[in-house]
Amino acid sequence: MSGLARFNREKRVIMNRCGRIDPEQIHEYIADGGYRGVVEALCQPPEALIDLIEAAGLRGRGGAGFPTARKWRFARVAAGTDKRIVCNADEGDPGAYMDRTLLESNPHQVIEGMLIAAIAVGATRGLFYVRAEYPLAVRMLTQAVEQARQSGVLGKNILGSGIDFDINLFQGAGVFVCGEETALIRSVEGYRGTPRHRPPFPVERGLDGRPTVINNVKTLAAVPPIVENGADWFRGIGTADSPGTAVFSVVGNVAQPGLVEVPMGVTLRELIFDICGGIPKKKKFKAVQIGGPSGGFLPADFLDTAVDFEALTRAGAMMGSGGMVVMDEDACMVDVSRYFLEFTQKESCGKCTFCRIGTRHLLDILRRLTRGEGRQGDIDQLETLSRAIKTGSLCSLGRTAPNPVLTSLAYFRDEYEAHVNENRCPACVCRVMTAFYIDQEKCALGCDTCYGRCPTDAIFTSSNRKKGIDQSLCVKCGECSVACPAVYGAVIKISPPHRVPVIERPPESRF
Numbered sequence: 001m002s003g004l005a006r007f008n009r010e011k012r013v014i015m016n017r018c019g020r021i022d023p024e025q026i027h028e029y030i031a032d033g034g035y036r037g038v039v040e041a042l043c044q045p046p047e048a049l050i051d052l053i054e055a056a057g058l059r060g061r062g063g064a065g066f067p068t069a070r071k072w073r074f075a076r077v078a079a080g081t082d083k084r085i086v087c088n089a090d091e092g093d094p095g096a097y098m099d100r101t102l103l104e105s106n107p108h109q110v111i112e113g114m115l116i117a118a119i120a121v122g123a124t125r126g127l128f129y130v131r132a133e134y135p136l137a138v139r140m141l142t143q144a145v146e147q148a149r150q151s152g153v154l155g156k157n158i159l160g161s162g163i164d165f166d167i168n169l170f171q172g173a174g175v176f177v178c179g180e181e182t183a184l185i186r187s188v189e190g191y192r193g194t195p196r197h198r199p200p201f202p203v204e205r206g207l208d209g210r211p212t213v214i215n216n217v218k219t220l221a222a223v224p225p226i227v228e229n230g231a232d233w234f235r236g237i238g239t240a241d242s243p244g245t246a247v248f249s250v251v252g253n254v255a256q257p258g259l260v261e262v263p264m265g266v267t268l269r270e271l272i273f274d275i276c277g278g279i280p281k282k283k284k285f286k287a288v289q290i291g292g293p294s295g296g297f298l299p300a301d302f303l304d305t306a307v308d309f310e311a312l313t314r315a316g317a318m319m320g321s322g323g324m325v326v327m328d329e330d331a332c333m334v335d336v337s338r339y340f341l342e343f344t345q346k347e348s349c350g351k352c353t354f355c356r357i358g359t360r361h362l363l364d365i366l367r368r369l370t371r372g373e374g375r376q377g378d379i380d381q382l383e384t385l386s387r388a389i390k391t392g393s394l395c396s397l398g399r400t401a402p403n404p405v406l407t408s409l410a411y412f413r414d415e416y417e418a419h420v421n422e423n424r425c426p427a428c429v430c431r432v433m434t435a436f437y438i439d440q441e442k443c444a445l446g447c448d449t450c451y452g453r454c455p456t457d458a459i460f461t462s463s464n465r466k467k468g469i470d471q472s473l474c475v476k477c478g479e480c481s482v483a484c485p486a487v488y489g490a491v492i493k494i495s496p497p498h499r500v501p502v503i504e505r506p507p508e509s510r511f
């Protein structure tokens with residue numbers, strides 16, 4: 001499928017203007033219909049605005065899919081003045097860059113969404129929480145806020161309406177847990193960014209003790225198109241329970257990785273194969289991980305699952321904020337689970353015991369398994385610990401961190417059993433349980449490609465002018481296998497019970 005055909009399958013609502021207008025020119029946004037939503041919002045009572053968002057069925061794109069109108073209504077009726085709107089642009093999931101792209105390429109749509117939220121809620125101050133690792137997004141936002149001020153859409157007496165609303169920017173230090181709304185608030189207030197028990201929810205007592213709406217970048221960017229086009233238009237896209245579109249960053253073993261915006265309800269098969277071009281190098285699809293580092297793995301049997309909040313949760317994954325990692329047949333699910341646990345364990349803030357110590361234990365077991373040091377009882381312990389962490393953790397970081405372990409155990413249990421019972425890695429990924437050798441029949445030319453890539457000089461020329469691998473020097477990096485031309489495919493990976501054929505290294509070997 002060509003690149004253009006791929007775009008024909010997308011439906012752009014949130015990213016509609018990205019790449020079409022110059023993000024540094026407010027006039028381009030206005031000329032394209034931008035800030036019309038604010039004018040319409042100012043012409044109706046705030047309650048009607050919230051009713052409109054409710055009728056559209058907009059749900060938060062920050063992970064949990066919480067109904068946006070309900071959050072706004074709570075904040076509107078909350079006692080107190082000087083209410084706040086916070087745009088959560090922390091986006092800490094590894095490999096995810098949906099929010100960053102949106103802020104870099106169309107900051108005004110997010111500002112407009114915040115402004116409409118402020119009118120609906122009765123807020124006077126807004127805040128962008130952006131991680132400092134997003135310097136271009138910070139620059140674009142700073143510039144866009146200043147332009148909006150100069151154009152009269154931010155500041156005192158917006159567009160002559162008598163309403164005041166201004167926005168500041170806060171740069172987060174790049175800590176995953178600070179994307180959690182209560183940790184975010186503490187981080188802005190100058191404390192260590194750790195979550196706290198709720199209630200009170202931020203809509204009652206948020207930033208500086210004021211009622212605060214915290215919405216994701218994409219949620220806010222979806223608001224202006226709804227105000228302009230109406231609730232029925234938005235409901236006409238996606239599914240009954242999850243109207244609208246979803247933006248995913250699809251990475252991993254797909255032919256065309258990148259950002260895609262699709263109507264909710266498309267299947268994983270359509271997304272991965274029709275839109276992103278399927279699995280490269282004629283490999284088989286093995287699993288997809290959806291929902292960021294603590295999302296679940298779904299195997300091939302689930303390819304016809306619809307991409308929406310409920311269907312993904314039912315299948316054991318979650319929508320999350322839109323990270324999607326595709327894996328082909330070469331992935332070891334034990335090793336991939338270890339990889340994601342490394343991230344969540346490192347990012348655990350340490351405030352609650354289940355998350356702090358539980359994820360540490362989970363990671364220790366997974367590391368042992370990938371080192372070939374599995375013990376009887378490990379699988380049971382992984383399951384027990386995972387359930388305890390899910391139940392006992394304070395915030396969703398801990399409550400979701402075991403998902404990769406639980407779903408890989410549910411769908412790829414045989415791989416765990418092979419690691420524990422047979423000291424074998426079926427995908428030949430875990431180094432200790434893997435060996436490489438060169439098939440003498442397939443090594444047709446005896447070319448030096450593999451030799452040139454070997455970092456430890458383990459490759460030698462055998463007496464029949466073919467190549468061989470000195471097992472005592474091989475560090476199992478797999479570079480030779482990558483280097484060997486695909487037509488030969490002479491470098492073979494094996495795991496027990498297979499044994500490496502012995503190829504003698506001639507004493508006079510040149511290499």
Ligand SMILES: Cc1cc2nc3c(=O)[nH]c(=O)nc-3n(C[C@H](O)[C@H](O)[C@H](O)COP(=O)(O)O)c2cc1C
Pocket residue numbers: 059060061062063064065066068088089090091092093176177178179180181182214215216217219220321395396397
């Ligand atoms: C560990 C953790 C990290 C989070 N990171 C983000 C984030 O980067 N961006 C985001 O919008 N929400 C994040 N959330 C969810 C927020 O707590 C909150 O639910 C969200 O910002 C609400 O916005 P929405 O209603 O528009 O979805 C995170 C939650 C947790 C538990």
